[in-house]
Amino acid sequence: MPKKPKHPCGFPGCPNLTETRFCPEHTKEMNRQYEKYYRNWSSKQKYGRHWKRIRDRYASEHPWCEECLKEGRYTPVEHVHHRVPLRQGGSHDESNLESVCKSCHSRIHAKLGDRFGK
Template identity: 60%
Template sequence: MPRKPKRPCRYPGCGRLSDGPYCEEHRKAVRDDYNRYERAPDSNKKYGRCWKRIRDRYAAAHPLCERCLKEGRYTPVEEVHHIVPISKGGDHRESNLMSLCQSCHTKIHVEMGDR
């Protein structure tokens, strides 16, 4: 049976022919780059089904962004933010939560140096 013709590597700037999408040199680089954005293995313990229920309940009770509300703007909630992050000893108690729009949530994480 005839084989499929080799195609150029998909990696930008590489013209080597390969049987798969990437040549041997770039196959590992692409795989490592992809895995860099996976969540930590214990993230389901922190953010599982229980967190989704807590988040939905908090968002229903606080439907507007708390930061925008202080500035006189009425923006619907898009994210529920932990004031003290889980990774730094925070928990899911209501006193540690804050409803935010996407813009304010991003600003807080930039200020914290997370992103």
């Protein structure tokens, strides 16, 4: 099946062609700018370097989506989800974490109503 044609990078003045919004060089730069200027300060405190270590360790110990495993499917993990959100008193304890794929993570948050408007 043919792929979509590449388009110019979204960074002003960049002539590189890419399949995503920005070329790999400018993706890193735009991510750095987002983290520095636009990301909420409170989420930086909750999800810092410490969380990355916890998340990576948990994902390596649980490489399959736990929701899909309940249905007998083997889907690689893409996110580590807090069963009880941090803003509701949850923690980074292993008992509060769950490895999930992207579709299961979206489904969980859609059921909770805390994404895409309430």
